[in-house]
Amino acid sequence: MVELSQRDKKILKAVVVDYIKSGEPVGSRTVSKKYMTNLSSATIRNVMADLEDLGYLYQPHTSAGRVPTEKGLRFYLESLMEIEKLGxxxxxxxxxxxxxxxxxxxxxxxxxxxxxxxxxxxxxxxxxPRLTATKFKRIEFVRLYRNHVLTILVAESGIVHHRLVTYDEDIAQEELDKLSNYLNDILKDMTLGEVKNRILEEMKEEKALFDQIYNRAMQIMKKALQEKAEEAxxxxxxxxxxxxxxxxxxxxxxxxxxxxxxxxxxxxxxxxxxxxxxxxxxxxxxxxxxxxxxxxxxxxxxxxxxxxxxxxxxxxxxxxxxxxxxxxxxxxxxxxxxxxxxxxxxxxxxxxx
Amino acid sequence: MVELSQRDKKILKAVVVDYIKSGEPVGSRTVSKKYMTNLSSATIRNVMADLEDLGYLYQPHTSAGRVPTEKGLRFYLESLMEIEKLGxxxxxxxxxxxxxxxxxxxxxxxxxxxxxxxxxxxxxxxxxPRLTATKFKRIEFVRLYRNHVLTILVAESGIVHHRLVTYDEDIAQEELDKLSNYLNDILKDMTLGEVKNRILEEMKEEKALFDQIYNRAMQIMKKALQEKAEEAxxxxxxxxxxxxxxxxxxxxxxxxxxxxxxxxxxxxxxxxxxxxxxxxxxxxxxxxxxxxxxxxxxxxxxxxxxxxxxxxxxxxxxxxxxxxxxxxxxxxxxxxxxxxxxxxxxxxxxxxx
DNA sequence: ATTAGCACTATACATTACAGAGTGCTAACA
DNA sequence: TGTTAGCACTCTGTAATGTATAGTGCTAAT
Incomplete structure (x- = not known):
């Protein structure tokens, strides 16, 4: 791989800059006149031909100027670009x-x-914000109709996720309130990622089999947390x-x-x-x-x-x-x-x- | 205003139908050949000229076919269109x-x-669904940070509206829970339109001046219900x-x-x-x-x-x-x-x- | 009332010609 | 040896031209 000389870089940069501005292939004359008044267009032409051989530039057709290739652009972005200062x-x-x-x-x-x-x-x-990164603030369950519970999850940031989950038993609102109170209590100050892990983990343990409230709370919460791929x-x-x-x-x-x-x-x-x-x-x-x-x-x-x-x-x-x-x-x-x-x-x- | 004859309508309809299909101005010959084989193009031409005078058709330029005007289209939609039956x-x-x-x-x-x-x-x-048309199901208040309360309004349909409202005092979560319980109780089974009216009405009454809980609940609820014009x-x-x-x-x-x-x-x-x-x-x-x-x-x-x-x-x-x-x-x-x-x-x- | 026929018109399309921009190469130059 | 002037060549874009086509309006005949 050949190294680009200082001058080569300067010319490549000129081509990219001008192309970004105009959107059209830029020719040697343009570069010579606008960017490198010390060099003639013929010289620029030679360099540009080299840059094309190296894959930085590309010529749409014989008598057109050059356009940067993806490689040329990437090189510009990495090493040549001068970021403007924000006023x-x-x-x-x-x-x-x-x-x-x-x-x-x-x-x-x-x-x-x-x-x-x-x-x-x-x-x-x-x-x-990704769910997993934000902190848990509150969970709320609302019974909408038979077997259907609306879960409302509030993150500390104030972002609200809600989701309708089905549960194979029909749970009364009073019990749902108990479940949410319970969860709000034990999940305080965790990130939602931690919440998810903890729930998956604890569902494996034996306790789930015996404590019904606990069990239900975990089940519903798990459903509430399921990422919906389609969600916008x-x-x-x-x-x-x-x-x-x-x-x-x-x-x-x-x-x-x-x-x-x-x-x-x-x-x-x-x-x-x-x-x-x-x-x-x-x-x-x-x-x-x-x-x-x-x-x-x-x-x-x-x-x-x-x-x-x-x-x-x-x-x-x-x-x-x-x-x-x-x-x-x-x-x-x-x-x-x-x-x-x-x-x-x-x-x-x-x-x- | 002249009444259109049966034949005029049939020709107008033909023009609209063909235009809808092709997107291009339709000429007399086309109408004669495809829609009214019993009439010659010359006859159609005469009728079309009349229809143009009446404002139903429009001619982009001298030697082009006709395109329906807005009036022509509207007439078609009201009286001529034959809706397809859905298979x-x-x-x-x-x-x-x-x-x-x-x-x-x-x-x-x-x-x-x-x-x-x-x-x-x-x-x-x-x-x-417009807020006013749906039934109230539940309201929830979550204190996010100083003076800021997240209000979550659940409609019977399961639609969730949430909104961050500011209140000039900082209310503890415990009290917010009381407020929401209170509201959930009295607003049961009302439509959100009724809810809104009731709140505006009751805030005028003297009771608001003395009962602090009542007052706060109403104030926050009112803010929660404010339609945000920008909302998607x-x-x-x-x-x-x-x-x-x-x-x-x-x-x-x-x-x-x-x-x-x-x-x-x-x-x-x-x-x-x-x-x-x-x-x-x-x-x-x-x-x-x-x-x-x-x-x-x-x-x-x-x-x-x-x-x-x-x-x-x-x-x-x-x-x-x-x-x-x-x-x-x-x-x-x-x-x-x-x-x-x-x-x-x-x-x-x-x-x- | 309808229609055939004709003159007329605007558009779309293909062809051609031409100017402009750019290149590569060669020869001259510093 | 690097740079540049000069020139022949190439491709594109555009304007000009001609032609085919689709449509009209009008008139006269049916």
Whole structure:
């Protein structure tokens, strides 16, 4: 593998930057004039031919300029990109967006997706806090009708999960209240991950066989906690923004992408990939996922946290050609602000005054 | 206003039907050949010219065929359309879709939007049961942090509304439990509309000034019931289906429509219009709403009910040129099935066996 | 009242021509 | 030896042109 010289990198960078701006293949003349006035277009041409041989650039046809390949883009993202610094004005705009919210965490998350999609002029996506990461606050059982119990699970963050479970006996509301009281008592201050484990564990023990109340409580609770794969655990916002990108003028392409959005499971998988990652912004290029449907888009994302615990993911989805230097710091900062809000929800109110 | 002769109507109908099928202006020759073999194209031409003068048809340019105007379409829908009968196969398909659902009403509604968008190959929309129409089942208060109470309202249908309210005093969880117990007691068996009225009414009375528990309960309950205008009270499904319509090949048009969908308030208003309507399917053509954003689409909708009480609306959204004879009965039947399910949720389980 | 026939018109489509942008290569230059 | 000017070549996009097609309105004949 040949090392790129300083000059090669500079030219590669110029091509990527210009391509990101214009969306069109960039020729040697453009690079020479706009980015490297000390070199002639002929020289640039030679270098670009080399870069093409090395797989960083690609030529749509003989007499066209060059377009970065996935490899070229990735190299740019890793080593060449100069992230813009976020201006005070933008930082304020992001913070201010949260000021007049009165509702709970859901509202904050929804607002976040709006902020991101507006500021970046692309689609934005927000993955909800994972159940396992948040703390248990309260459980409530409501008998709706025969054999059917509505379970309402409240996380410490204020997020509410509810679920209708069936139980093979019909339990009166009075007894359900006892069960929930019991559970509220013993599950206090655990994370939902711990809750789940504990329940699975204790159901194995003999005690379950003899203590009916205990047994029922555990059974219902277990059902309440079952992850429903279909559940919409994410917001997508600003899909219409995607239409502003010239690369999506092609209807067929657009259709593929919108369909991918409707079936949220694929996106979930994508976002899950970034959940485990370390701090900071991550960029996933569509082709890297090897998922046909996401081939033409890319994701700029970051996790948000409460203290050290990763809760979820926020990100921006757009075409592979995105204005990364602008978007990366926005996602970064938004995720930070969101983490602060998660840490201390009362902030929101005090900052209003 | 001149009355249309039988023949005029037949020709108008032919134009509309053919236009709905093909999406292109239909000429006299086509009508003569495909729909009225007993008449020559010249005769048809004369009639069509008359229909144009009367405002039922419109000619994009001198040498093109005719396209129905809004007036023409409306006339067709009211008096000429022959609704197709829904085959047993389709009826079964709709019923079967609900069989394997385990969750509550939300899941049913979501499924409904999927069913409609699939069967009609357009976007589908489902308006949730209005708060006021459903019966109160239970209220729960959870203290999240200082001055912040999470209120959880369960309707008899199993729909859960939750909301974070602030209260100017910090109330301990023990007291909140008392308050909710009190409310659960006195609000039993009322509809949420009645609940709201009763609370507003009683807060005026003097009792509120003296009885602190009573007072607090009412205050918080009132806040919990406040309709949040922004709340997403509807599902939209199958937006990508719209891309299959040739009329939406134009990106600009598509953009306008997707933006209209993102701002749900406009759609809500549209659906509200049909809420008050009598039984059966209603069709609203975009231009009739006089809302710029909805100008190019139309809505086929029906209410769904529990007994005599109208709960919400289901519908199909597509281009003004839609296959109404096919879609109307689908919407109609789906709304019926949905009403049955609302009436008696246990149906779902029994039919599974 | 209906229709055949004809002149007329607008669109859609294919063909052609041409300008523009870009390349690779060669030869000259510092 | 690295850089550059110059030139022939290639591909695309666009504008201009001609032609086929589908449709109309009108008139005169049935």
């Amino acid at each position: 005070k004005r933008e930082r304020d705009a992001i913070r201010r967006a949260y000021l007049d919210l009165t509702g709970g965490v859901e509202e904050i998350l929804k607002k976040t997706s709006q902020v991101l999609s507006n500021l970046c002029s692309q689609a934005a996506v927000v993955l909800w 655990e994410l917001y997508i916002e600003g899909q219409a923004n995607l239409l502003d990108n010239p690369e999506f003028a092609d209807i067929e392409r657009l259709k593929r992408i919108l369909r991918a959005f409707e079936d949220k499971s694929r996106l979930l998988k994508l976002l899950d990939m970034t959940l485990g990652s370390s701090e900071g912004v991550q960029i996933i290029l569509g082709p890297e996922t090897e998922t046909q449907e996401l081939n033409e888009i890319s994701l700029v994302s970051s996790t948000y946290r409460k203290g050290e615990v990763v809760l979820g993911v926020v990100g921006v989805i757009g075409p592979i050609r995105m204005d990364y230097p602008k978007i990366v710091p926005i996602v970064d900062y938004t995720a930070q602000v969101l983490s602060e809000l998660m840490e201390n929800p009362e902030n929101m109110d005090t900052s209003r005054s | 047993k196969r389709e009826r079964d398909a709709i019923r079967r879709a609900y069989l394997d659902l385990t969750g509550g009403v939300e899941e049913i509604l979501k499924k409904t939007s999927q069913v409609l968008s699939n069967l009609c190959s357009q976007a589908a929309v489902v308006l949730w 009270e509807l599902y939209i499904e199958g937006q990508a289906n719209l891309l299959d319509n040739p009329e939406f090949a134009d990106i600009e048009r598509l953009k306008r429509i997707l933006r209209a969908f993102e701002d749900k308030s406009r759609l809500l208003k549209l659906l509200d219009m049909t809420l008050g309507s009598s039984e059966g399917v209603q069709i609203i053509l975009g231009p009739e709403t006089e809302t710029q954003e909805l100008n190019e689409i139309s809505l086929v909708s029906s209410t769904y009910r529990k007994g005599e009480v109208v709960l919400g609306v289901v519908g199909v959204i597509g281009p003004i040129r839609m296959d109404y004879p096919k879609i109307v009965p689908i919407v109609d039947y789906t709304a019926q099935v949905l009403s049955e399910l609302m009436e008696n949720p246990e149906n779902m389980d029994t039919s599974r066996s």
